[in-house]
Every structure is written in structure tokens, then in C-alpha cells.
Amino acid sequence: MVAKTLYDKLWDSHVVQDYGDGTALIYIDRHLIHEVTSPQAFEGLRIAHRKPWRIDANLAVSDHNVPTTDRTTIDDPISRLQLETLDHNCASFGIRQFKMSDIRQGIVHVIGPEQGFSLPGMSIVCGDSHTSTHGALAALAFGIGTSEVEHVLATQCLILKKSRNMLVQINGSLGRGVTAKDMILAVIGRIGMAGGTGHTIEFSGLAIQALSMEARMTVCNMSIEAGARAGLIAVDEATIAYLADRPMAPTGGLWDQAIAAWRDLRSDPGAGFDRVIEIDAHGIQPQVSWGTSPEMVVSVDGRVPDPGAESDPVKRDGMRKALAYMGLQANVPITDIPLDKVFIGSCTNSRNEDLRAAAEVVRGKRIAANIMQALVVPGSGLVRRQAEQEGLDRVFIEAGFEWREAGCSMCLGMNPDRLSPGERCASTSNRNFEGRQGSGGRTHLVSPPMAAAAAIAGHFVDVREF
Amino acid sequence: MEAIKKLTGLVAPLDRHNVDTDAIIPKQFLKSIQRTGFGPNLFDEWRYLDQGGSAQDCAHRRLNPDFVLNHERYRGAQILLARDNFGCGSSREHAVWALLDYGIRCVIATSFADIFFSNAHKNGLLAVMLANPTIDRLFQDVARAPGYKLTVDLESQKLVTLEQRVIDFSIDPVIKRRLMEGLDDIGITLQTAELIRAYEQRRRQDAPWLFSEEISSADSLTGPNESTT
Numbered sequence A: 001m002v003a004k005t006l007y008d009k010l011w012d013s014h015v016v017q018d019y020g021d022g023t024a025l026i027y028i029d030r031h032l033i034h035e036v037t038s039p040q041a042f043e044g045l046r047i048a049h050r051k052p053w054r055i056d057a058n059l060a061v062s063d064h065n066v067p068t069t070d071r072t073t074i075d076d077p078i079s080r081l082q083l084e085t086l087d088h089n090c091a092s093f094g095i096r097q098f099k100m101s102d103i104r105q106g107i108v109h110v111i112g113p114e115q116g117f118s119l120p121g122m123s124i125v126c127g128d129s130h131t132s133t134h135g136a137l138a139a140l141a142f143g144i145g146t147s148e149v150e151h152v153l154a155t156q157c158l159i160l161k162k163s164r165n166m167l168v169q170i171n172g173s174l175g176r177g178v179t180a181k182d183m184i185l186a187v188i189g190r191i192g193m194a195g196g197t198g199h200t201i202e203f204s205g206l207a208i209q210a211l212s213m214e215a216r217m218t219v220c221n222m223s224i225e226a227g228a229r230a231g232l233i234a235v236d237e238a239t240i241a242y243l244a245d246r247p248m249a250p251t252g253g254l255w256d257q258a259i260a261a262w263r264d265l266r267s268d269p270g271a272g273f274d275r276v277i278e279i280d281a282h283g284i285q286p287q288v289s290w291g292t293s294p295e296m297v298v299s300v301d302g303r304v305p306d307p308g309a310e311s312d313p314v315k316r317d318g319m320r321k322a323l324a325y326m327g328l329q330a331n332v333p334i335t336d337i338p339l340d341k342v343f344i345g346s347c348t349n350s351r352n353e354d355l356r357a358a359a360e361v362v363r364g365k366r367i368a369a370n371i372m373q374a375l376v377v378p379g380s381g382l383v384r385r386q387a388e389q390e391g392l393d394r395v396f397i398e399a400g401f402e403w404r405e406a407g408c409s410m411c412l413g414m415n416p417d418r419l420s421p422g423e424r425c426a427s428t429s430n431r432n433f434e435g436r437q438g439s440g441g442r443t444h445l446v447s448p449p450m451a452a453a454a455a456i457a458g459h460f461v462d463v464r465e466f
Numbered sequence B: 001m002e003a004i005k006k007l008t009g010l011v012a013p014l015d016r017h018n019v020d021t022d023a024i025i026p027k028q029f030l031k032s033i034q035r036t037g038f039g040p041n042l043f044d045e046w047r048y049l050d051q052g053g054s055a056q057d058c059a060h061r062r063l064n065p066d067f068v069l070n071h072e073r074y075r076g077a078q079i080l081l082a083r084d085n086f087g088c089g090s091s092r093e094h095a096v097w098a099l100l101d102y103g104i105r106c107v108i109a110t111s112f113a114d115i116f117f118s119n120a121h122k123n124g125l126l127a128v129m130l131a132n133p134t135i136d137r138l139f140q141d142v143a144r145a146p147g148y149k150l151t152v153d154l155e156s157q158k159l160v161t162l163e164q165r166v167i168d169f170s171i172d173p174v175i176k177r178r179l180m181e182g183l184d185d186i187g188i189t190l191q192t193a194e195l196i197r198a199y200e201q202r203r204r205q206d207a208p209w210l211f212s213e214e215i216s217s218a219d220s221l222t223g224p225n226e227s228t229t
Helices: A006-012 A039-047 A077-093 A108-115 A129-137 A146-155 A180-191 A213-221 A237-243 A252-262 A313-326 A352-362 A381-389 A392-398 A448-457 B094-102 B114-121 B132-144 B173-181 B185-190 B193-206 B213-222
Strands: A015-018 A023-027 A030-033 A058-061 A123-126 A140-143 A157-161 A164-171 A199-204 A230-232 A275-280 A287-289 A297-299 A341-344 A373-376 A424-427 A442-445 B006-013 B079-081 B106-109 B126-129 B149-153 B158-161 B166-168
Touching: A006 A140, A006 A199, A006 A230, A015 B193, A023 B193, A030 A108, A030 A146, A039 A077, A039 A146, A058 A077, A058 A108, A108 A123, A108 A129, A108 A213, A108 A381, A123 A129, A123 A146, A129 A140, A129 A213, A129 A230, A129 A237, A140 A230, A146 A157, A146 B114, A146 B185, A157 B185, A164 A180, A180 A213, A180 A275, A180 A287, A180 A297, A199 A213, A213 A230, A213 A237, A213 A352, A237 A252, A341 A352, A341 A448, A352 A381, A352 A392, A352 A448, A381 A392, A424 A448, B006 B106, B006 B132, B079 B132, B094 B114, B106 B132, B114 B126, B114 B173
Parallel strands: A030 A058, A030 A123, A123 A140, A164 A199, A164 A275, A199 A230, A341 A373, A341 A424, A424 A442, B006 B079, B079 B106, B106 B126
Antiparallel strands: A015 A023, A023 A157, A287 A297, A287 A442, B006 B149, B149 B158, B158 B166
């Protein structure tokens, strides 16, 4: 038998029809829907008089626009219309939805695994590029555009071109105070934000195996920032333990049958990869992004790079533009950069382990006087409730943080949580593009403990020495 | 979607790597529930000096004179010339809708992000990839000659410059056919509805946990739809 990669296995098990030209009709097991990328797809169904193919493969939730404070009224009429449109579309097509008042509401990529809606071996899509998150469960999960949302709704399938296989093997073990976020930022810094374009990345190696499921989700989440539509991690005992007793996971005999099948969801020995990258986890330091693209990262003990040292003129110009936008000078130590705001949240880093790690850093301390706002936005209502049961809300509030309701919040600022022009933020989110967190806002991507330490110090600090 | 076969249009240069979808259409404009009307906010933060909000009349906003699309010589451009990894970032199809609504029908770059590339071709926006030296030369030619136009001939897969220099480009034959015929993917897929049902049956046997009882009951209630095209 031909040795297959995990991606090959997932692809092969979902082929409805092979068109023989590198593309195939691929069956989609699960479709997550949110309010921003779905209205035009539902409108398309209505215009063509089409119905969803398989209602129960879908789960909808509002996350991008939702306020993280009081939710009884939504001031922005355009946001309100978009949220109401999702409610209306779900009601009229009979699609299951977690409403804003539901404790299970949250960021679409947090609730899928949390509910056991996302399972190993599935194909999972959503009109959101961070769908790669669910690949941590050895599911083929990737973001799609609105035309594809409509296509999945109508046919339960997508016409796809098979990607190439890429292996990112992370050997050794992470040092103390270094997290999965630092790991993936270091990978992006190494291969660049187009490094994985056209590929599905499988993450493997001892350092990956040692990660918890939540940390694996952080790694797969940012595959897209390395250019790869999907990231994957093989099934192991941690995967199975994580899924046991999840509300939508199989039970009884079906569970036994499922886990027997899931144990094969790993690349066969000797399977061929088109590209292999090896990284030593020991060498990874806490990372801080300095520019306007996630590949623009350095270690916390480093300095803002000097565009003058770059030989490629287009890259050099890009670095100059990034530094001008970020209001930074070349060669300044990262730990000398003062901050205005801190955001702990997003589909990258808003799960209970993230909140616990951040809370440990701030426990018994106060945010610095120059920090105008420090937000903690849990990834779901259930994450929030769990954190409150552990008393983490008190720890954050006593340190001067605001404790919010679940949603995407300041990761992209579609709701009222955003940066004002010129404000500088330590953020546990995934993108530092110009204007991402608010027009003119300056984003530095970091791990939750690094964001927490920066809130206390008022500038970046090495959390290992904090 | 509108079919695209041949196009002669003014070329505008956007000389940056990694032009991301947040730059193409910032998030405050994603709240629309329509597919149209995004053109005035294309590249909003680069294009205007003031801060853009949704539901705002852009006609009276202050333009950034330094931004290339605001230069008089590029007014009415239908072809955008760019660098590596164009369209990276989020899956928002609004980025493609905004380019089309502005009047761009073709983006020429050294590479594109995967999701953007897929979205482009589902909406009749042609994304042409060329090698770096060819792109470099086009940037130089466009800068040198105001009113620089290109003819894009999808059928023969050629770009023709004003001085009749011909640049061949390659394109996936599936994408080419879809663009030239303006095909509706959903209609095509639904022609194979029987294959999809057969797959579901096989899958239900091999991996029944993927189909809960809830799912089968909902299936019988609504029934998979038939092709309506």
C-alpha cells in the first residue's frame, strides 16, 4: 500500500468525484456559519430557489459583530441588521444557531471543538480563514469565501484543487515561559507569510505532541498566517481524551467505533511531503511582532530590525512603510516599546488555558499607569463561565483588566472594541495588518503571558524574567 | 457571474508585497449584507486621508494624493499590477467584490493567497501570475508611459502590451473555462446530485457517527434539494 500523509487520507476519504485534472468534488461534513460572510450566500440560495442540502451539517453563531459588554441593545444599526439577518436566515432555513443569549455562544472556532461539533477525520469549512484551527483535531478544516459558503449550503460539497503536502516538524521541547503562540509566530517568521501557500501544513514532532489540545489549536489557527489554508495535527491520546463527553461527540458504541477509526488519522511512516521544515523548539524565544505582517516578528530580547540591512528593494520599502505605520525606529530594543492597550482574546488565544496563563502573570499586580485599557475577552460563554468558577475574572478585574462577554472583539474591531489612530496594543490575536484592530491602530502580536506581563510593566518584558 | 474573454484596460501599479484583504476592504465595510457597493471603500485607509465609516458618502472625503489609484493617470484602471502574496489574510470575498465594484477586472501579480485566488475566479475577476522579472519590467513600463494599457486575452493566454510585446501566461484549464463561460458552480455540482447521495450512503455506513439521528430525521423532513438550474 502507498504510504499516505494525513492530508492525503483526509482528502481521499472525502472525494465524491475526481475530475481527473487535479480537482475533485469534496464532501463537507461540517459547516460553521457566522454573520459576516453568510448573508450574501443565503440571498443567493433564495434567488435560485435552492434549499440547504443537509441542514444538520450546519451550525451558526454570531461572533464578529457582537458587543462584549451589554448585549440587550446594539447601537450600530448596520451591525444590528447583520446580526438580525443571520437570525432571520437561520430561522427561515431551519439552521441550528447559538443565539447571543446562549451560554454556548462564542467565537466560531472556539465553539466547534468545545461542543464536539468538530471531530477528527471530518472536512470542516467556514467563511472565515481561521477555520484552520479545527485541524488540531486531525480534521481537514479551512476557510472559504461567500460563494463557497453558498455552494456548501446548496450541495454539501466544494470543488477543490488538492494542495501540496508540507511538514513542519518541531523537535525538542519548549522552554519555560514559551508558548504555542511563540512557536507558530517563529514558524511564520521563518517561512514567511506566503511560505505555506498552496500547501496543507502538518505539524509534528515532540514539541507538538507535548502540547495540549488548546495549544495545538493556537498553532493550527495561524497556519493561514503562514499562507496555508489548512493546518493539521495527527490524532493521539490527547485528542481522544479532549473529545470524550463533548456534547455533540458520539457516545456508546459509536464512540468506540469512532476512536478506532480516528487512531489511523496520522501520516504513514515514509509518506512523502513536498516540503519539510525542521525547527528546534529549544531555540524559540517569546516572540513579538514589530511590523504590519505576521512574518515581521523578533524575539523579545531582540531589536526592531533595520531596513537599511535588507538587500531586496521592494522588501526594504515594505519594512520602511511598516516602521512608519508602527511609529517605530530601527534598532530600538523590543522591551523599550511602551504600550497603550492590551487585548487578550481572539480565536487564537481565548481558551481557558490562555486565560489561566495570563491570570497567573497578573495575579496580585496592577496594570501600569500608561495602559489605557486592558481587555480580556473569553472565546465562548462556556470558557467565560469556567474561568469565573476558577476565580480568574476576579484576578483580572483586581489587576485593572475589563472582563468581557465572548466574541471576536478587538481582534478585528467590527464591534465597538477597537484601537484609535496611533494607539499601540499588545494583542494575543493573529493579524497585525494596518488598521486591523482599528484605523491607524498599531498591533504587536504576542502570547497571553507576554500580553499580561506587558500590561503590568506598561511595555514589553521578557515574561521569563518577569 | 460575468464572463471574461478579452479585455483591454488601463494598468495601475500597486508596488507592495503582501497586500492583505484588511487593506483591500477594511472591516467596518463588511457589515453590508449586499454583494455590491464596496467600490468607494476599496483600499479605504490608503485612499482617503480621513477615517472611513460605513454608510458614508465618499464623494466628499479627502483623497490621499500620494496613493497611486488617486493619481489622475490611473483613473479608470481595469488592471491592477501587484507583487507577492496579493490578497493574503482573511477569507472575505468582499475584497474581490470591492475590486470588481471599483472597476478592476484583472489583477496581475507574482503570487496570490489561496483563498483570494479562489474567490476571484468565482466572481469573474481574473488573477494572472507572472514571474518576477516580467512583473518588474511591467512596473517599469507602466511608470514610464502614462496611459499604459494592456490587452488580456484569456482564450490565447496572452497579455499584449501597447508596443505589441506579447507575454504568455498559464492558467488552470478549469478556471479558464469557468471564467470564459461565466459558469455557475452550484448548478454544475447539482447535476451530480446522485453521486453526492451515493457518497453519503457509503459514508453513513463507514462512519455513522458523522450522521447523528438528528441529522437523518432532519434529512427526511427537508430532503436534499434537486437541481433547479
